[in-house]
Amino acid sequence: MSRERAAPSGLDHDVRQSRLDFNGSTPDTPEDIAPEEALVLQLDSYEGPLHVLLALARSQKVDLLKISITRLAEQYLTFIQEARKLRFSLAADYLVMASWLAYLKSRLLLPRTERKQGNEPAPEDLAAALAFRLKKLEAMRKSVESLTERPQLKRDVFARGDPEARLIIPSSRIEANVFDLMSAYVTQRRRETERHYDPTRRIEAYSLEDARDHLRSQLPSLSSWTALDDVAPQPRGGVGPKRISYLASTLSASLELTKEGQLQLQQLATFDTLYMRKRTPLMPIAEVKPQ
Amino acid sequence: MTPETLERAVEALLFAAAGPLSAAELAYRLPEGVDVGQALASLKARYAGRGVALEVINDRWQFRTAADLGYLMVEEREEPRRLSKAALETLAIIAYHQPVTRAEIESVRGVGLSRGTLDVLHEMNLIRLRGRRRTPGRPVTYGTTETFLEQFSLPSLADLPGVAEMRAAGLLDLNVPADFMVPDPSSGQVLEDAAMLEDMEEVEFAQDFFEAK
Amino acid sequence: MTPETLERAVEALLFAAAGPLSAAELAYRLPEGVDVGQALASLKARYAGRGVALEVINDRWQFRTAADLGYLMVEEREEPRRLSKAALETLAIIAYHQPVTRAEIESVRGVGLSRGTLDVLHEMNLIRLRGRRRTPGRPVTYGTTETFLEQFSLPSLADLPGVAEMRAAGLLDLNVPADFMVPDPSSGQVLEDAAMLEDMEEVEFAQDFFEAK
Numbered sequence: 001m002s003r004e005r006a007a008p009s010g011l012d013h014d015v016r017q018s019r020l021d022f023n024g025s026t027p028d029t030p031e032d033i034a035p036e037e038a039l040v041l042q043l044d045s046y047e048g049p050l051h052v053l054l055a056l057a058r059s060q061k062v063d064l065l066k067i068s069i070t071r072l073a074e075q076y077l078t079f080i081q082e083a084r085k086l087r088f089s090l091a092a093d094y095l096v097m098a099s100w101l102a103y104l105k106s107r108l109l110l111p112r113t114e115r116k117q118g119n120e121p122a123p124e125d126l127a128a129a130l131a132f133r134l135k136k137l138e139a140m141r142k143s144v145e146s147l148t149e150r151p152q153l154k155r156d157v158f159a160r161g162d163p164e165a166r167l168i169i170p171s172s173r174i175e176a177n178v179f180d181l182m183s184a185y186v187t188q189r190r191r192e193t194e195r196h197y198d199p200t201r202r203i204e205a206y207s208l209e210d211a212r213d214h215l216r217s218q219l220p221s222l223s224s225w226t227a228l229d230d231v232a233p234q235p236r237g238g239v240g241p242k243r244i245s246y247l248a249s250t251l252s253a254s255l256e257l258t259k260e261g262q263l264q265l266q267q268l269a270t271f272d273t274l275y276m277r278k279r280t281p282l283m284p285i286a287e288v289k290p291q
Numbered sequence: 292m293t294p295e296t297l298e299r300a301v302e303a304l305l306f307a308a309a310g311p312l313s314a315a316e317l318a319y320r321l322p323e324g325v326d327v328g329q330a331l332a333s334l335k336a337r338y339a340g341r342g343v344a345l346e347v348i349n350d351r352w353q354f355r356t357a358a359d360l361g362y363l364m365v366e367e368r369e370e371p372r373r374l375s376k377a378a379l380e381t382l383a384i385i386a387y388h389q390p391v392t393r394a395e396i397e398s399v400r401g402v403g404l405s406r407g408t409l410d411v412l413h414e415m416n417l418i419r420l421r422g423r424r425r426t427p428g429r430p431v432t433y434g435t436t437e438t439f440l441e442q443f444s445l446p447s448l449a450d451l452p453g454v455a456e457m458r459a460a461g462l463l464d465l466n467v468p469a470d471f472m473v474p475d476p477s478s479g480q481v482l483e484d485a486a487m488l489e490d491m492e493e494v495e496f497a498q499d500f501f502e503a504k
Numbered sequence: 505m506t507p508e509t510l511e512r513a514v515e516a517l518l519f520a521a522a523g524p525l526s527a528a529e530l531a532y533r534l535p536e537g538v539d540v541g542q543a544l545a546s547l548k549a550r551y552a553g554r555g556v557a558l559e560v561i562n563d564r565w566q567f568r569t570a571a572d573l574g575y576l577m578v579e580e581r582e583e584p585r586r587l588s589k590a591a592l593e594t595l596a597i598i599a600y601h602q603p604v605t606r607a608e609i610e611s612v613r614g615v616g617l618s619r620g621t622l623d624v625l626h627e628m629n630l631i632r633l634r635g636r637r638r639t640p641g642r643p644v645t646y647g648t649t650e651t652f653l654e655q656f657s658l659p660s661l662a663d664l665p666g667v668a669e670m671r672a673a674g675l676l677d678l679n680v681p682a683d684f685m686v687p688d689p690s691s692g693q694v695l696e697d698a699a700m701l702e703d704m705e706e707v708e709f710a711q712d713f714f715e716a717k
Contacts, residue, residue: 047590050614093615136612139666139675143600144592146665151657154582156574157559158307159566163522164356164364174415175371176379178443179460182452184376185383186462189471192399300576302555303569307580320576342515356516363513363533364520 049097052079054134054141064135069127073105104130206233206241211249215257225266225275228254292322294330298337301330311351372415377408382417386439386451389476390421390432409433417442435476449477505535507543511550514543524564524654562653563660585628591621595630599652599664600676603634603645608678622646630655 046052056075057067080098083090107123151157218231232250235243254276257263267274292300301317318327331352335345338354346355356364374382381404384396397404412418421434435448445451454473457463463471505513517530531540544565548558551567559568569577587595594617597609610617625631634647648661658664670676 048613048615133612133614136675137614139670139673140593140596140600140612143596143664143666143670144589147596147599147656148592150665151571151574152584153568153655153657154580155584156571157568157657158303158574158577158580159568160519160522161307161309161580162353164520174417174442175373176443178445178452180379181383181386181443182457182460183462184380185387185473186457188380188384188399188401191401299553299555299570300573303573304555304576306556306567307569307577309580320578340512342512342517343519354519356520357512360513360516363517 049076049094050133050137052076052094053097053130054137057134058138064138065128065131067131067134069130070105070108073101076101204241204245206245206249208249208252211246211253212256215250215253215263219257219262219278222263222276222278225277228274228276231276292325294326294333297321297325297327297330298334301327302334305334305345305352305354308353311348311353313351317352375408375411377405378411381408382412382435382439385412385418385433386435386448387476388474389434389448390424391434392424392430392432394430396433447477449475451476505538507539507546510534510538510540510543511547514540515547518547518558518565518567521566524561524566526564530565559657560659561657562650568657587624587628588621590618591624594621595625595648595652598625598631598646599648599661600667600670601678602647602661603637604647604678605637605643605645607643609646611678 046055053072053076056079057064057072059075060067060071077098080090080094083094104123104126108127110123153159214233215231222231228247228251231254232243232246235241235246241249251274254263254265258265258276262279263276264279265274265276300321304317304320305312314327314331317331318325321327331345338345342357342360343354344357346353380400381396384399385391388395388399393404393409409418416436416438418433418439419436421432423429424432439445440447452460453475454463454471457473513534514530517533518525527540527544530544531538534540544558551558555570555573556567557570559566574581590613593613594609597612598604601608601612606617606622622631629649629651631646631652632649634645636642637645652658653660661667667676
């Protein structure tokens with residue numbers, strides 16, 4: 001394949017495709033393209049190898065599900081060869097399709113007895129799947145036609161040009177979603193809790209000593225990784241320290257115990273759950289390295 | 292062009308036009324030599340007594356809705372409505388705590404409920420009277436409507452997000468007590484009587500009386 | 505309200521409206537208990553063959569000019585933005601297979617989807633994000649909008665041309681297995697979560713990131 005005039009094929013293909021996307025449904029025929037590149041234009045209107053296959057398959061003039069895949073493979077390979085003769089740089093997926101079809105064709109032609117090879121699907125199944133995909137693509141192509149033939153608003157049919165500027169229904173839509181509803185609810189429930197604030201009540205903190213004692217007492221049950229949330233004590237019914245104080249002091253205490261070599265901590269990512277467990281005293285502390 | 296086709300064409304042109312059209316303007320858009328005047332006359336006759344009438348104003352023709360049906364038309368309001376903060380908050384409490392009384396809503400919100408707030412929610416068909424609580428004073432209770440579910444794309448009340456979703460959404464932080472509970476509105480098994488039409492009228496009256504002081 | 509008055513009222517309401525109206529929206533404007541369906545049916549019959557026809561679009565009713573008179577509407581016609589073959593094919597695949605993922609669209613066309621194609625369809629408000637498929641990676645799914653139905657004069661998704669035949673032939677299966685259950689686009693029963701706003705922003709970002717390579 002000649003590459004002298006072509007950008008890398010993948011890029012070439014991308015560019016062409018994005019041009020297609022914006023340039024209208026009729027195949028483009030810009031004058032500045034030389035005649036020997038007519039096939040380029042043709043490929044343009046095909047868009048992808050599957051589209052080429054569909055166009056070739058139609059020439060067999062049978063139901064696509066009954067198409068001869070070996071013949072189709074030959075047609076496609078010839079097509080690709082022609083394209084390459086014209087020194088047209090083919091996008092990679094056209095070549096991938098070509099080699100796949102060549103492979104499929106060879107397997108279809110192999111005698112039945114020699115076919116069973118590992119877990120590979122039977123070539124007949126592959127052929128049927130390809131035929132189905134072509135049929136499906138064709139169906140979509142046809143539905144494009146029938147869709148665009150429908151009366152279209154502002155092209156074939158027109159609504160009242162001068163509506164009496166009085167819409168019948170006041171918009172019943174509201175600008176709020178479930179999240180807004182949820183947060184409105186939580187905000188109020190929090191305000192409700194805060195309203196029960198009692199200024200005579202001292203704000204209690206969970207002392208570091210208490211936390212250390214608590215953690216030591218928990219140590220025997222921490223043989224497996226346990227989340228900080230589950231280790232820290234729960235506040236009881238509005239009296240005593242708040243949850244956040246329990247968590248903070250327990251965390252501090254766990255750092256101390258880790259330093260002392262009694263505990264291991266791990267956190268998989270920033271802000272992720274913090275896990276702790278009892279350090280197994282199998283090895284002398286000095287030799288243990290973090291894993 | 293047959294007279295029938297011409298009449299249809301004039302009908303379509305007048306309907307789609309952005310403003311009233313004169314006979315000359317119509318003729319300009321139709322094949323030459325057609326009798327636009329005749330078509331307009333027979334079209335006008337055809338629409339006589341219908342919900343829409345063909346009218347001439349200043350020698351220009353246009354379809355207008357029949358004058359006697361004007362009462363059906365209301366102001367345009369195309370933009371989605373914004374609920375006030377108070378309305379959204381009230382709606383949220385009603386959604387989660389239904390069936391809920393006015394006093395209960397006020398107790399959660401910590402402020403009195405202005406008349407307007409419930410009215411707006413009623414008018415938008417987001418809330419409804421559910422019944423009367425079987426407690427002294429038999430207060431009326433509020434709940435949400437089908438429209439509410441549609442507005443918020445909820446298949447059912449059971450699909451209102453619960454504590455887990457609130458936590459996942461980051462709405463519940465550490466200062467929220469661990470025993471924070473959200474009622475399940477779909478289980479609402481509070482004993483109450485269904486609201487009757489008379490009840491509703493009574494409520495309206497009672498509210499008027501109460502707030503007009 | 506007599507059936508005649510009702511029909512006039514419905515006629516006036518539909519004529520005056522800027523957009524299509526559902527039977528429920530009409531009923532909301534009319535006295536309770538009237539048979540809007542009956543009125544719509546007889547109104548439709550009355551306008552059959554006229555220059556203006558009563559059409560159902562997206563389950564809503566709207567007067568539109570007769571399709572055969574489109575050629576007269578030179579001034580009103582907006583030159584529709586031409587869609588490329590790729591865009592049209594993508595649109596058709598989305599319409600017939602929705603909710604459908606980008607990967608599924610690409611697999612039907614056998615070619616990668618350029619960023620521009622979905623952008624154009626989005627920009628023209630023909631497609632929308634529908635949600636996320638509950639499969640690994642939670643890919644976003646696409647569907648068509650109300651504008652799509654209005655643009656192509658479709659009463660509903662079930663009225664897409666040939667959709668019943670295609671479904672019967674298994675052509676709308678996204679997986680090839682013969683006994684695969686076909687999702688009905690109008691009921692959209694494929695398991696998926698509704699797309700949240702946050703999701704969509706996330707998607708945009710992911711695409712930018714992915715395609716700006």
